[in-house]
Amino acid sequence: MANDNLIKQTCKELNLTYKQLGELIGYSESAVKNAAVGNVSEPMSFAISQYFKIQDLEAKLKTCEDFKQNLKDFLNS
Template identity: 55%
Template sequence: MNDKNLIKSTCKELNLTYKQLGELIGYSEGALKTISSTGKVSENLEKSIALLYRIKELENKNKEMENLKTTLKKLLDLK
């Protein structure tokens, strides 16, 4: 996330368009394009993107826990 162009690298890493990223963090596509081209990233935008990464991380952990739960249920049903 410490890339020179935070918006571009975030979109690339999370496989999002500027429009999709904007919808997730409350910015318009146009605003993100302008910010990306000027490099003037506000503290609020940085925090919004950091929170988006945290949400994605927690979603992945939740998915792993659900998979573990399903596996454990299957194993317990074998008895």
């Protein structure tokens, strides 16, 4: 993702409004709007990349938890 379109691409990909994205990454709606039409700051870009990493890790954790539960069910049957 290019920095100049990072906000728009992220909102489109996640189907979020600027306000929703701001709440997820710790920025105000106005800061996100300004970044969408200007340059995305390095801290905001980092916050977005960390948000994606967190989402990925949460998905992996859910997969592990599901596997753990399936294994428990199998061993208890």
